[in-house]
Amino acid sequence: MSCVVQQKFEALLASPLSLAANLLLVDPLGLGGIHCKARVSPWRSGWVKPFLSLAARLGPVIELASHADEQSLRGGIDWASSLHQGKAYVEQGVLARVNSGLLKIGMADRLNPSLAALIGQALDQRGFACLLLDEALEDEPGIPVFLSCRLAFWIGEINLLNTKLELLGENDLLDARNMRNSISISPAAFRVLGEAALAFGVDDLRAPQFALRAYRALKALALVMHPVSKPMHDEEALLGALIALVYGPRARRLPQPSEAEPAREDAMQSPQSSPKPDRESAESEGEPAKAERDQANDDQGQEGLSRQESVTKQNDPPAEGDREEAPPLSFEQVLAIAVGAAQALLPAGLLASSALAATAMARSSSSMGRSGSRSNAGLRGRSLGVREGTPGPRSRLHVLATIRAAVPWQRLRAPVSNGALLRIERSDLRVHRYEQRDQLTTVFVVDASGSAALHRLAEVKGAVELLLAQCYVRRDQVAVIAFRLDQAQLLLPPTRSLTRAKRQLAALPGGGGTPLASALALTSKLITNWRRQGQRIQAIVLSDGKANIDIEGKPGRAKAMHDAHHQAKLLAKLALTGSRLVWVDTAPRPSSEAQSMAQAMRASYMLLPYANAQGLVALAS
Amino acid sequence: MKHVYPFAALVGQDDMKQALLIAAIDPLIGGVLVFGDRGTGKSTAVRSLAALLPPMQAVKSCPYQCDPQQQSSACPYCKGSRKRQSITVAVPVVDLPLGATEDRVLGALDLQKALREGVKAFEPGLLAKAHRGFLYVDEVNLLEDHLVDLLLDVAASGENLIEREGLSLRHPARFVLVGSGNPEEGELRPQLLDRFGLSIDVKTPMDLETRLEVLKRRDAFDQDPVAFCAHYESQQQALQALIVKARASLASVALPDEVMRYIAQLCMKLGTDGLRGELGLMRAARVLSAMREHSETSIQDVIDVAPSVLSHRLRRDPLEESASASVIARALRDMANA
Numbered sequence: 001m002s003c004v005v006q007q008k009f010e011a012l013l014a015s016p017l018s019l020a021a022n023l024l025l026v027d028p029l030g031l032g033g034i035h036c037k038a039r040v041s042p043w044r045s046g047w048v049k050p051f052l053s054l055a056a057r058l059g060p061v062i063e064l065a066s067h068a069d070e071q072s073l074r075g076g077i078d079w080a081s082s083l084h085q086g087k088a089y090v091e092q093g094v095l096a097r098v099n100s101g102l103l104k105i106g107m108a109d110r111l112n113p114s115l116a117a118l119i120g121q122a123l124d125q126r127g128f129a130c131l132l133l134d135e136a137l138e139d140e141p142g143i144p145v146f147l148s149c150r151l152a153f154w155i156g157e158i159n160l161l162n163t164k165l166e167l168l169g170e171n172d173l174l175d176a177r178n179m180r181n182s183i184s185i186s187p188a189a190f191r192v193l194g195e196a197a198l199a200f201g202v203d204d205l206r207a208p209q210f211a212l213r214a215y216r217a218l219k220a221l222a223l224v225m226h227p228v229s230k231p232m233h234d235e236e237a238l239l240g241a242l243i244a245l246v247y248g249p250r251a252r253r254l255p256q257p258s259e260a261e262p263a264r265e266d267a268m269q270s271p272q273s274s275p276k277p278d279r280e281s282a283e284s285e286g287e288p289a290k291a292e293r294d295q296a297n298d299d300q301g302q303e304g305l306s307r308q309e310s311v312t313k314q315n316d317p318p319a320e321g322d323r324e325e326a327p328p329l330s331f332e333q334v335l336a337i338a339v340g341a342a343q344a345l346l347p348a349g350l351l352a353s354s355a356l357a358a359t360a361m362a363r364s365s366s367s368m369g370r371s372g373s374r375s376n377a378g379l380r381g382r383s384l385g386v387r388e389g390t391p392g393p394r395s396r397l398h399v400l401a402t403i404r405a406a407v408p409w410q411r412l413r414a415p416v417s418n419g420a421l422l423r424i425e426r427s428d429l430r431v432h433r434y435e436q437r438d439q440l441t442t443v444f445v446v447d448a449s450g451s452a453a454l455h456r457l458a459e460v461k462g463a464v465e466l467l468l469a470q471c472y473v474r475r476d477q478v479a480v481i482a483f484r485l486d487q488a489q490l491l492l493p494p495t496r497s498l499t500r501a502k503r504q505l506a507a508l509p510g511g512g513g514t515p516l517a518s519a520l521a522l523t524s525k526l527i528t529n530w531r532r533q534g535q536r537i538q539a540i541v542l543s544d545g546k547a548n549i550d551i552e553g554k555p556g557r558a559k560a561m562h563d564a565h566h567q568a569k570l571l572a573k574l575a576l577t578g579s580r581l582v583w584v585d586t587a588p589r590p591s592s593e594a595q596s597m598a599q600a601m602r603a604s605y606m607l608l609p610y611a612n613a614q615g616l617v618a619l620a621s
Numbered sequence: 622m623k624h625v626y627p628f629a630a631l632v633g634q635d636d637m638k639q640a641l642l643i644a645a646i647d648p649l650i651g652g653v654l655v656f657g658d659r660g661t662g663k664s665t666a667v668r669s670l671a672a673l674l675p676p677m678q679a680v681k682s683c684p685y686q687c688d689p690q691q692q693s694s695a696c697p698y699c700k701g702s703r704k705r706q707s708i709t710v711a712v713p714v715v716d717l718p719l720g721a722t723e724d725r726v727l728g729a730l731d732l733q734k735a736l737r738e739g740v741k742a743f744e745p746g747l748l749a750k751a752h753r754g755f756l757y758v759d760e761v762n763l764l765e766d767h768l769v770d771l772l773l774d775v776a777a778s779g780e781n782l783i784e785r786e787g788l789s790l791r792h793p794a795r796f797v798l799v800g801s802g803n804p805e806e807g808e809l810r811p812q813l814l815d816r817f818g819l820s821i822d823v824k825t826p827m828d829l830e831t832r833l834e835v836l837k838r839r840d841a842f843d844q845d846p847v848a849f850c851a852h853y854e855s856q857q858q859a860l861q862a863l864i865v866k867a868r869a870s871l872a873s874v875a876l877p878d879e880v881m882r883y884i885a886q887l888c889m890k891l892g893t894d895g896l897r898g899e900l901g902l903m904r905a906a907r908v909l910s911a912m913r914e915h916s917e918t919s920i921q922d923v924i925d926v927a928p929s930v931l932s933h934r935l936r937r938d939p940l941e942e943s944a945s946a947s948v949i950a951r952a953l954r955d956m957a958n959a
Contacts, residue, residue, distance in 0.1 A: 117719030204660035
């Protein structure tokens with residue numbers, strides 16, 4: 001019997017999805033919720049449905065309508081019934097109704113930032129939990145960070161595809177919920193969670209707080225499932241699973257095993273305390289885990305840090321007396337095992353995806369100003385209030401404001417015969433006023449190949465910073481795409497922040513081949529994306545047009561030129577539909593390649609052999 | 622009532638705490654801007670202010686919580702009613718959500734009354750609620766520009782003037798504006814920066830011990846808020862007493878000529894625009910002296926508040942690498958040596 005429970009618990013530990021779902025049901029208010037980055041798929045609906053139906057048995061579950069507005073969240077006067085009855089009816093908002101329950105938000109990536117702000121603020125009051133289904137594509141802005149950082153668990157397609165959800169019984173979850181508060185946490189566990197956050201590069205102090213609450217919930221679950229005095233699992237295994245779950249997706253680096261650590265780990269594993277899930281999952285996903293470690297080893301940049309870390313470890317007095325039964329493990333041993341277990345649980349390529357975490361912030365920042373559609377004046381955009389006017393195809397009636405305008409006149413106007421409460425005249429009509437954010441994004445596409453690259457890059461950096469300095473007033477954005485060696489890369493996603501631009505452009509290598517075709521391909525893809533988000537784009541390409549790497553990344557001048565021409569023609573379509581393109585020829589003398597390329601993509605052509613920052617800014621403004 | 626994390630239990634972030642206390646003692650300081658990383662306790666600190674500040678007297682059922690001691694000229698409620706009862710209320714700390722509409726911030730026609738009684742009445746907005754207290758705007762850099770302008774305008778004039786929907790009235794709205802945000806997500810226009818009295822950069826603590834302390838206290842609070850708050854009660858009381866005392870002695874703190882001269886020299890050296898820098902520095906230094914129970918302001922007081930008063934007022938070359946804090950530190954050092 002206990003063997004079955006044991007297996008069930010181990011399955012729970014090994015599956016981040018199940019762990020997140022069950023823990024959230026144990027402590028919904030403290031953990032905030034799950035941010036699930038996945039598009040509609042059988043996998044997603046396969047787990048969301050049973051999860052929601054179980055959650056519905058434990059508390060209210062409300063689905064946020066995609067057209068929800070501030071009033072439906074916050075509540076307010078119910079106009080329909082108020083007008084009908086002649087009495088004011090106050091309706092409760094979603095945030096009040098979801099009290100202690102779960103709020104499901106589908107298509108959270110399209111959530112209006114002002115609603116997101118409201119939800120974030122409400123989450124701080126610890127009144128409910130959220131399930132955010134974020135369907136943003138790789139290069140689209142996802143949900144605003146101020147919302148996602150208030151949720152404990154971030155899971156996504158990348159690390160969880162095809163994981164099955166195992167939900168525990170309702171009673172177990174409820175028992176654990178009640179027991180949660182009486183669980184004590186050893187000082188060593190505090191330390192492990194605190195130090196692991198640093199080791200994974202998780203700076204936000206909310207993360208360790210979430211990990212701690214999750215730990216408490218998990219221990220409560222363990223006790224409920226197996227109420228015997230001897231715990232069925234070692235603390236390290238539990239901690240490891242939680243570190244992987246909470247810190248993994250937020251990680252900006254992987255902890256480096258210092259030289260001494262493996263030895264210590266071995267020495268320590270000789271007593272029976274070896275964490276089982278670690279070993280099992282290491283076997284099942286042996287390759288990825290190994291790859292992960294190798295990757296961590298490759299990452300030499302963090303060496304200084306890990307050394308520093310090991311120094312602090314030596315200075316720490318070993319934590320004592322916090323475990324009763326097991327042979328006392330020192331704090332650093334627990335940490336090593338837990339971090340090791342966490343790493344084994346993390347899938348390969350995680351850092352690539354959770355570098356996402358680093359850029360997620362970046363990306364979502366641009367989400368603040370997006371209108372979500374092609375410009376369609378008058379009907380969309382951020383609401384700016386109302387104005388007088390008659391509704392029509394170009395303007396929408398603002399019902400509330402219209403009533404509001406009519407109300408003061410009711411006594412004066414002749415009473416209505418047909419029993420209607422209000423008499424509305426033409427002068428009362430109010431329509432929505434939307435802000436049409438005509439936001440210009442300037443994209444620099446920089447040839448970072450060859451000898452002049454460094455100089456050119458420096459000038460582009462200068463131009464970006466100068467432009468951003470002006471952007472205070474103009475509210476424009478700047479992005480940089482650079483190409484060298486065998487590929488093009490989005491160096492700086494559209495941003496308005498000087499701070500960020502400086503940081504991201506600080507180290508920009510130059511030299512190598514000229515993959516012009518991939519650069520142009522990337523440019524048209526990104527421009528199309530950004531335009532879909534309602535931005536106006538202009539692109540400034542700086543290159544001599546002498547491509548020598550083809551679109552597949554292979555050298556060869558002829559094919560490379562051919563590919564580049566093809567891509568340039570594709571870009572021409574964008575130029576024809578409203579994006580301004582400029583080609584700055586950086587060759588010492590006008591080059592025929594650059595001229596024909598500019599012609600193919602319908603860009604205006606300039607010769608600027610010594611492209612300087614001021615010149616570029618003049619071009620852009 | 623829900624328990625709020627006590628101000629006294631916040632770990633570290635001394636600059637931020639000091640700035641908030643200065644603003645609490647002298648609301649005329651003109652707002653606090655807290656810029657920095659996420660999860661550094663910005664919101665926690667501001668929201669904990671309500672419990673820390675000494676409760677105040679207000680006119681009963683006045684929607685603007687007017688001070689019964691002062692004959693308020695602007696308040697439409699107090700002007701009208703003869704008999705004014707006094708009640709004790711907590712200092713309001715109002716959260717302004719990012720997506721707030723102008724209606725909600727400024728106030729609007731009270732539809733309920735209009736519909737039911739046919740009366741044209743004003744429904745006070747968040748600005749009215751924040752009168753004599755704090756108005757907290759998280760992510761102020763993401764707030765719509767016209768709303769920020771409006772907030773700063775009201776904060777500066779101390780009155781909210783309403784001319785809309787057939788309503789025409791003014792009501793008092795004196796509050797300390799506290800803004801927070803993350804500079805990586807967009808910067809504030811310099812004109813707006815300049816209107817905040819104090820500006821603080823907060824950073825995530827990166828040393829383990831501090832972080833662990835944060836974790837432990839937060840956990841203890843979550844487990845048993847009542848006991849946790851009780852544990853910090855004496856410290857909260859002490860802080861509250863400090864605020865009350867400093868407020869009382871503020872007017873009597875002297876400002877010697879040499880300190881005044883030092884302030885002027887420092888601002889000239891840093892090339893701050895206008896005189897807001899000098900005035901703010903003077904005011905903040907005086908509050909700090911009052912907090913330290915000095916009878917006159919010393920140069921040390923000025924040095925201690927200078928970074929938070931001046932860092933956002935420097936005429937900054939956008940391409941300049943060095944942070945403004947270090948520029949100020951350098952200027953202070955130069956002045957010490959000279």
